[in-house]
Amino acid sequence: MxxxxxxxxxxxxxxxxxxxxxxxxxxxxxxxxxxxxxxxxxxxxxxxxxxxxxxxxxxxxxxxxxxxxxxxxxxxxxxxxPLSGRINLGIATASIRLLPQLTKIMKERFPDLDINIESAISIKLIERVSQGALDAALLTPQILSDDLLATTILTEPMVLVAAKSKRSQLAINLIHTHPFILFDPRTGIGKAVDAFLTRQGNFCRKVTVLDSLEAIVELVALDMGVTIIPEPEAARYGRGRVVWTNELGSELQRNLALITRRSAGSLHLHKTLADAFHAALSADSLLQKAATSPLSEGQNLLS
The missing domain is CATH 1.10.10.10 (Winged helix-like DNA-binding domain superfamily/Winged helix DNA-binding domain)
Structure with a gap:
């Protein structure tokens, strides 16, 4: 079967x-x-x-x-x-930074557990969990069917990112005057940003679409355009070469959620994994800071 x-x-x-x-x-x-x-x-x-x-x-x-x-x-x-045997876990491509801490904590807590990791965009992972091909996944939630259970693990601010040379000009109007680099609109991040840009109304921009956050930040660092991505990604890939602002407001943020099927065994797995994800978050100081502290305009955590 x-x-x-x-x-x-x-x-x-x-x-x-x-x-x-x-x-x-x-x-x-x-x-x-x-x-x-x-x-x-x-x-x-x-x-x-x-x-x-x-x-x-x-x-x-x-x-x-x-x-x-x-x-x-x-x-x-x-x-x-304690969990043992094998579980199949999906992680959204844009959340891959959580993987090292998560794997470390899971191995410490459950030494007899074998974790198989699959990375893909959120919409594909939702399909895989629903089909039973994955036991659970961490992703940016889309519209979920009633047979799936979701728990928010982390909420991250989305920030406007520009090259370091643009520090004095850093403001939302950069999207009107500079090329825009959009993360894959099939993803949760891409959909949220695309909807935000649409709400900005009448402006002209050249849009480049990429499916790699690292590549997007590299282009922004070279002053090839501006972008809107989760703040931890700007810090992770920017390495002091970019600046960003949260002038976009609280309406634009990215939620990361754990999803499993709504079944008796999966409900136990859901709670166990949610606890491990929260522990991974606590162990990552950058993520913890992003989850609890708003950024000031133009602040760069690595500068």
């Missing part, structure tokens, strides 16, 4: 086999066995690659809750003991 669902979600035998770390022939053999069990053709093999029949699609979609419930049993049984 896991293989069938992976083929349904990934669109091909080859992609599913790669995701499940198995050979293509093993995946094909499993599907033939599944067809024998149900005495039904699940794939149309007249196409290349083979495609799911309508019954194959129905079985794959029905398998999702079965697989999720089955995998949740181990979490439920471990609810009275």
């Amino acid at each position: 896991k293989t069938l669902l992976a083929i349904h979600d990934e669109g091909s035998f080859q992609a599913a086999a790669k995701r499940l770390n198995m050979t293509l022939s093993a995946a094909s053999m499993q599907m033939k066995q599944l067809e024998e069990v149900y005495a039904t053709a699940l794939f149309d093999r007249s196409t290349r690659p083979p495609s799911l029949t309508s019954l194959g699609v129905k079985l794959a979609e029905a398998s999702r809750s079965v697989i999720s419930g089955y995998e949740d049993l181990s979490l439920l049984l471990r609810s009275e003991a």
Whole structure:
């Protein structure tokens, strides 16, 4: 069933086999066995690659809750003991800075736990958690379905960032007079910033879209434009070469949330992971400062 669902979600035998770390022939053999069990053709093999029949699609979609419930049993049984075994954890690409502290704390608290990390944009991680491919994820929340539980871990101010040479000019009107570098609008950060810019009304700007916060800050440091990103990212990648302001106001901020499925085993995992994330936050002085202290105009924590 896991293989069938992976083929349904990934669109091909080859992609599913790669995701499940198995050979293509093993995946094909499993599907033939599944067809024998149900005495039904699940794939149309007249196409290349083979495609799911309508019954194959129905079985794959029905398998999702079965697989999720089955995998949740181990979490439920471990609810009275320290976490052990293996969990699959997703972290949004823009939150990857939390990974070292989180991994360190989780290993200290749960030495028998094996953590598999997957990094992707938030919208993809939400899909993966909902499908049961991930046990939990830390991301910028989008619209969530009722089967998912979310707990806010951190709220970060979003700041306008410019090259250090622009310190004396640092103000919101820079978005009217300078090229703007936008983080991928498919992400939570990108969507929030794009909506903010739209609310600014009538102004002309040349927009460059990138999917790397580090690359964006590098371009800003070279005075190739301005950007709006979470303050910790400006501090992390700026290295004294950029300045920023929180003149944007409290309406523009980025929330990081932990999400899991709403099931008995996952609820225990949710609380345990939330505690670990908060501990990781406390251990990171830069993040803690960003979460509790507003910035003054043009302040650079590294200068």
